[in-house]
Amino acid sequence: MLAFDRERFLRWGASLLVSAILLAQAATLPLKLSGHSPHTWYWPIVDYPMYEHAHQVGEHVVSERIVEVELGDGTVERLSAEQLGLKFWNFLRLAEGLQKGNRVALLKLTSLYDRGQELVKVRVYSPPIMLSKHGAQKTTPKLLGEAQVETQQRKALR
Amino acid sequence: MSISSAWNRFWFSPAPYFDLAVLRILFVALQLFMLLSASFNHLQYALTLPTELYLPLPALKLLLLPFGLDWGAMPSPDLINTVFWLTLLFGFLSLAGLLTNVSLMLFCLGNVLLQAFIYSFGDSHHREAIMMFALLVLALGPSGRVLSLDYLLRWRQRPNPGTDGVPLLQARSPFAAWPVRLLQCFFPLMYLSAVSSKLATSGLGWANGYTLQYYMIQDGMRWDSQLGLFLAQFHYPILLLQYVILLFQATFFLVIFFPRLRWIYLPIGLCFHIGIYLTLRAPFPQWMMLYAIYIPWATAFTWLATARVPLPAGKAPLTP
Numbered sequence: 001m002l003a004f005d006r007e008r009f010l011r012w013g014a015s016l017l018v019s020a021i022l023l024a025q026a027a028t029l030p031l032k033l034s035g036h037s038p039h040t041w042y043w044p045i046v047d048y049p050m051y052e053h054a055h056q057v058g059e060h061v062v063s064e065r066i067v068e069v070e071l072g073d074g075t076v077e078r079l080s081a082e083q084l085g086l087k088f089w090n091f092l093r094l095a096e097g098l099q100k101g102n103r104v105a106l107l108k109l110t111s112l113y114d115r116g117q118e119l120v121k122v123r124v125y126s127p128p129i130m131l132s133k134h135g136a137q138k139t140t141p142k143l144l145g146e147a148q149v150e151t152q153q154r155k156a157l158r
Numbered sequence: 159m160s161i162s163s164a165w166n167r168f169w170f171s172p173a174p175y176f177d178l179a180v181l182r183i184l185f186v187a188l189q190l191f192m193l194l195s196a197s198f199n200h201l202q203y204a205l206t207l208p209t210e211l212y213l214p215l216p217a218l219k220l221l222l223l224p225f226g227l228d229w230g231a232m233p234s235p236d237l238i239n240t241v242f243w244l245t246l247l248f249g250f251l252s253l254a255g256l257l258t259n260v261s262l263m264l265f266c267l268g269n270v271l272l273q274a275f276i277y278s279f280g281d282s283h284h285r286e287a288i289m290m291f292a293l294l295v296l297a298l299g300p301s302g303r304v305l306s307l308d309y310l311l312r313w314r315q316r317p318n319p320g321t322d323g324v325p326l327l328q329a330r331s332p333f334a335a336w337p338v339r340l341l342q343c344f345f346p347l348m349y350l351s352a353v354s355s356k357l358a359t360s361g362l363g364w365a366n367g368y369t370l371q372y373y374m375i376q377d378g379m380r381w382d383s384q385l386g387l388f389l390a391q392f393h394y395p396i397l398l399l400q401y402v403i404l405l406f407q408a409t410f411f412l413v414i415f416f417p418r419l420r421w422i423y424l425p426i427g428l429c430f431h432i433g434i435y436l437t438l439r440a441p442f443p444q445w446m447m448l449y450a451i452y453i454p455w456a457t458a459f460t461w462l463a464t465a466r467v468p469l470p471a472g473k474a475p476l477t478p
Contacts, residue, residue: 007332011170014336017298018169021291021340025347032351033358043215043277044270044287048352050440054360055372063379087203088380089281090211108210129375131368135391136375 059131060142064088065095066125069109072118084112099124099145106149119149173335174456176327179305181338181450182262182296183253188447189269189289190249193242200276201242205235211279218274221267238275241268255306259297266293288344289444292451295337304329327456327463341451346411353407365404367397374437381439389437406430413452420452 028047031037040046067079081091094112097105110119123146130139159167212232214222219230227233245268251261270290277283302308304326316323323329356364371390378386389396406426413420427449431442 010333011166014298014333015165015169017295018336018340022343022347025344025351028351029347029354032355040277040282040284041215043217043274043282044290046282046284046287047355048284048348049355049359050284050352051369051373052352052355052359052364054364054366054369056366057368059368059372061372061375061379063376085206090207090279093280108208111208111210127379129379131372131375133368133393135371136379136387 055131057131057133060126060139061129061131061136062126062144063129064127065092065099065144066127066141067091067095067098068123068125069113069119070121070123072120079113084109086112095124098122098147101145101147103150106147110149122147122149169336169339170332171335172330172332173338174327175300175303175329175331175334176305176456176459177338177454178296178299178301178334179255179303180455181292182255182258182301183305184447184450185289185292185296186249186253186262186265188443189265189293190246190253192286192443193246193249193269193272197272197276198242201238201272204276204279205238207279213280214278215274215282217270218278221271221274233275238272241271245269245272255302255308258302258306258308262293262297262301266290266297269293285442285444288341288348288448291344292341292448295340299337300331300334301337303331303334327460338451341448342414345448345451346414349407349410353404356404356407365397365400367393367400370396370400370403377438377440383437383439386437386439402426403430417452424449424452 024045028037028045032047032049037047037049039049068076069079070076081088084091084094086094094105094108098109106122109122113119124144125141126144128139128141130137209232214230214232222231222233223229225233225237245265248261248265248268252258252265269286273286273290313323360369371393374383374386374390374396377383378390406423410423410427413423428446431446434440434442
């Protein structure tokens, strides 16, 4: 009967763990390069795409998103994160979805907007700042996207 | 040398218990501070968010299973708050080094659950991930062997405490090496991910000066960083800096094979992360603290303990 070699067992265990963690993290590289990165879904195994997008002179600097909603009575209201009970990043993610007309984002907006008014349309703008060679420069806001709030979503609000 | 020998030599060469213990104290202390100063508020905020925003990460779903919740169900505020306070308790036990491996493992799991919960509402970030792995490997290694209450309790039970054992800074184990080695290899993978993302998404055109100017203005406006907005005016220095960033991230892995390079890379890395915090208001305290894995603590303390101070001519040393 073979004697149990505790040290050898521990080395094997540690080696397996080390290999699993490093291989899992290393796997995010080819996934990212192939365009199939799960980003942070498998946190704490994540890729690190911070600041990956290049920018050019003359671009609008989208430091935040200005969200405007058109109401049933024709008035236009600007929404803030505080009004919806959200912090900066949650509001930003919601606004990113709204500018693409994402249905889930529109449903979330209709459930968060609790002023009793009917939402008809939502528009998302960038702030009026442009990138120049010498830093920030004032300009006019840029429309990033707009979406109709569908009847079903409006019914959900009533 | 066979692959097996090379593997054992890299991962299991005897390493000081002291290094692991110092890292345990540093990382647990920082993580306790982060829990109290930031995570608690984030948790309370997350608990107020509507359930429509709840998208549980797989890690959270797994860790909630022992609590009897349905797969993907949202935990109650009472459960989250209970986990928070228990995690804090295990953190203090780990810091003191009492039942170190058990308390550290529970501290690690508690942190993963809480952070995964915070990140289960459509927004997640990158700074905590490596700390979770650091806590895990410290929990699985002999990080409580010295500089801990476990050490004191064990020492009191020795029949000959005055003559038994080896000097603390010299006590080594083949299992004290792999946790530190793992983290030392993990860091370059993070930087390689960052540089490959930049190059894959934007190519070498990423380093055009305008890219970093844009982010300085964007984050300067978001977080009211006047320094970021001021520095965004200087195109050519920023252009040079962007090339340095790419080079740094792409070559950081050399530190594994040429350890002396750490004295170049670590100061540069610290400057980057401090600069990112001051200009872009992007805090990465965990990454900066984790640079401690590259410091040979036992060697450093031994050197300090044995370093000599030259005396003026004719002066005798003062003896206690």
